[in-house]
Amino acid sequence: MEIAILGTGCPKCRQTAEVVRQAVEQAGVDATIHKVEDIKEIMKFKVMTTPAVAFDGQVRISGKVPTVDEVKALLAHDGKA
Amino acid sequence: MSEGCEKNPAGGSGPGASCCEGAGPGEVSVTTAGVDPRTTAKYFGSGVLALGIWWLVYQGLFPFAKWFTFSLLTLTPGSHLTSAVQFFVFEAPKILMLLTLVVFAVGVVRSFFTPERARRILAGKRESAGNILAALLGVVTPFCSCSAVPLFIGFVTSGVPLGVTFSFLVSAPMVNEIALVLLYGLFGWKIAAVYAGTGLGIAMISGWVIGRLGMESHVEEWVYAAPAGGDEEGEVLNVSWRDRVHFGLDSVRDIIGKVWPYVLAGIAVGAGIHGYVPENFMAGIMGSGAWWSVPLAVVIGIPMYSNAASIIPVVQALLGKGAALGTVLAFMMSVIGLSLPEMIILRKVLKVRLIVTFAGVVGMGILIVGYLFNVLL
Structure with a gap:
């Protein structure tokens, strides 16, 4: 899975990246995480609020720093689908 | 790290660090299963109880500040120091308590709105x-x-x-x-x-x-x-009351956790001016x-x-x-x-x-x- 962290580099975006990293580690999912900081690139994901997290190009979280458990739940949910 | 900070100067030091202060709960696109009415009632009951306790403590702040200043520290009434100390001991908990209540309430209200929703309402308006x-x-x-x-x-x-x-x-x-x-x-x-x-x-x-x-x-x-x-559109319409309460609590933790040092510093400045x-x-x-x-x-x-x-x-x-x-x-x-x-x-x-x-x-x-x-x- 390819996970994108969308945000222009505010503290919340860095927190989000850290939370996602922990969740991926704990869930033992095979995923690569990369940050998208350029606003033009971010807009391609059609979000209006940052920080946001996208799995394989699909925005799953936007406008808040998720908790590790929330990300794990989303990972489990998307893994089954 | 540093290039990320540069892009958003608000990410630096000082009060600016609370970049997303006032931001709402955001949205997570996971549908929450229905919560049974008893859980909702329990949340409502604890809410009323918490509000009652909040009110009692709030009422007790002024007598407490007086007791703290005059009985515990035995400061003489009328001096600048006394006036500054009493101001701080009364205002600091009062403002923090008011903030907690309001931030919670606003967090719950905001769980009904998203930027996407605002945009849909505004698109094409005269x-x-x-x-x-x-x-x-x-x-x-x-x-x-x-x-x-x-x-x-x-x-x-x-x-x-x-x-x-x-x-x-x-x-x-x-x-x-x-x-x-x-x-x-x-x-x-x-x-x-x-x-x-x-x-x-x-x-x-x-x-x-x-x-x-x-x-x-x-x-x-x-x-x-x-x-x-x-x-x-986000799933704001299907959010349960339990989730809204959690949104409120999250924003309290988030915002109060960030602003309290500035609030205290601000009140201390206020107390200084008040006394001197x-x-x-x-x-x-x-x-x-x-x-x-x-x-x-x-x-x-x-x-x-x-x-x-x-x-x-x-x-x-x-x-x-x-x-x-x-x-x-x-x-x-x-x-x-x-x-x-x-x-x-x-x-x-x-x-x-x-x-x-x-x-x-x-x-x-x-x-x-x-x-x-x-x-x-």
Whole structure:
């Protein structure tokens, strides 16, 4: 899975990246995480609020720093689908 | 890390670190299963109980501050130190408790709104009505200055007029619920109403003026070429009350956790002025007699970036010492409504002339409000 962290580099975006990293580690999912900081690139994901997290190009979280458990739940949910 | 910080100056040190202060719960697109009514009742019951305890403690703060100052520290009544200590011991817990309650309530209210929803309501609206609606929605929609750019693009690319978008962008930070209730708690409902009413007025009118100026060509060209953002409505409508309560609690943890040091620092400054600076000391420099005090307050306030919570105690101290209400209000509005970090972020989508116009129009509105109140009161 390819996970994108969308945000222009505010503290919340860095927190989000850290939370996602922990969740991926704990869930033992095979995923690569990369940050998208350029606003033009971010807009391609059609979000209006940052920080946001996208799995394989699909925005799953936007406008808040998720908790590790929330990300794990989303990972489990998307893994089954 | 550092290049990320550069892009958003708000990420630096000082009060600016609370970049997303006031942001709402956000959205997670996981449908929550229905919660049975008994759980809802339990949440409601604990809510009433918590509110009761809150009220009792709140009522006990004044006697406690007196007891603490005179019985425990045995300070003599009437001295500057006594007055400063009593001010701090009473105001600090009072303001923090009020903040907690309000931030929670607003967190719950905001769980009903998302920027996507605001945009859907505003898209295609006519200018004047759109400006009014946008200013009102700006108050209740969770918004963080970090998201100003994607929100701006999301609005203008889906048919929200430029001026209407500005009404939203002005009112969102300017009419701040924290400032509103603190003003109510400290100065009464009249000043709180004046603040909210004039703040909304400035947002509506300055957005309308910017719309009239027809500055669409001063938006960076690539913006209109960008795909319309945020087409998901979000699951706000299906959110259970349990989740809304959690949204409220999350925003309390988030916001209070960040602003409390600034609140305490602000109250300490207030206590210092309260105890030591002579009555009417400020009247000379910030009283209504000095015509240049309002523009000076606005010019100093615009580049400053601070959260509403930490500016209020300073406002209180200034007013208490004879500074004119209009001048202080203008200072406060320009600090929380406009900031250098926000303008630097907006530079990505707006050309310099539009940013200067934006700051100029809003600054002018604040200036008028400041003069108006100095004349009326």
